Amino acid sequence: MSDVLLIERAEHVETWTINLPDQRNPISGAEMIDAFETNVCRVQQDLDVRCVVLTGAGSAFSAGGNVTDMREKRGMFRGNPWEMRNGYRDGIQRIPLALAECEVPMVAAINGPAVGAGCDLAMMCDLRVASTTAWFAESFVQLGIIPGDGGAWFLTHAIGPQRAAEMALTGDRVDAATALEWGMVARVADPERLLDEANALAARVAKNPAHSTRMAKRLLTESRTQGLRQVLELSATMQALSHHTADHEEAMSAMVEKRVGRFDGR
Numbered sequence: 001m002s003d004v005l006l007i008e009r010a011e012h013v014e015t016w017t018i019n020l021p022d023q024r025n026p027i028s029g030a031e032m033i034d035a036f037e038t039n040v041c042r043v044q045q046d047l048d049v050r051c052v053v054l055t056g057a058g059s060a061f062s063a064g065g066n067v068t069d070m071r072e073k074r075g076m077f078r079g080n081p082w083e084m085r086n087g088y089r090d091g092i093q094r095i096p097l098a099l100a101e102c103e104v105p106m107v108a109a110i111n112g113p114a115v116g117a118g119c120d121l122a123m124m125c126d127l128r129v130a131s132t133t134a135w136f137a138e139s140f141v142q143l144g145i146i147p148g149d150g151g152a153w154f155l156t157h158a159i160g161p162q163r164a165a166e167m168a169l170t171g172d173r174v175d176a177a178t179a180l181e182w183g184m185v186a187r188v189a190d191p192e193r194l195l196d197e198a199n200a201l202a203a204r205v206a207k208n209p210a211h212s213t214r215m216a217k218r219l220l221t222e223s224r225t226q227g228l229r230q231v232l233e234l235s236a237t238m239q240a241l242s243h244h245t246a247d248h249e250e251a252m253s254a255m256v257e258k259r260v261g262r263f264d265g266r
Contacts, residue, residue: 021058
């Protein structure tokens, strides 16, 4: 397992920690991209994982792209425009594609600055809890570039077109209190309480059967781009599958018997 993304497990919740604190946790390196893809594929196949908490080591959540590599034209930032285009498509854009396909619910625990692609990474998660010391910046334009990792799509869906335009066109910082007001995050916590809050939220998700939360997440994702008829058709299909699971039967029994359900992903 790669050291750039640390994985811990407690019951049905995994915690993924971006582990490049000395560099403020950039996510544009090949090893980091591979780690995200690999772990998404792994948890997709493990119904015992019911939620993932994503956070950063050190004082930052993620600085996004590696600015040193960008300045020195290394890694995905090297080459002519054609080569750089492919560098983005074969590099950092694999993260949003992987997370968009991940049916395991994800909670971002934003422990500090989330900048550029780091801001976008937070928006790729389903639920977000921010430290009072966190701030967000869609700062690409301040470097003379644009969101190359899908940020325009994720940010718009997270906070709406007007707020997304304000962030993307100014590049200005948004503090944790404003992020809460805008609906960018679900709640704000003191730094020492951040992971407790994120894990408590993850536990509320993880107490439910994995198949139902995963299909509910898929419905929420599809509703961003599909019309009502398409979502209703998909809902009917998923609902029929849900009714025929052992976990549904267990949930019904637990409700009638007034006890906690015991689910095993069947």
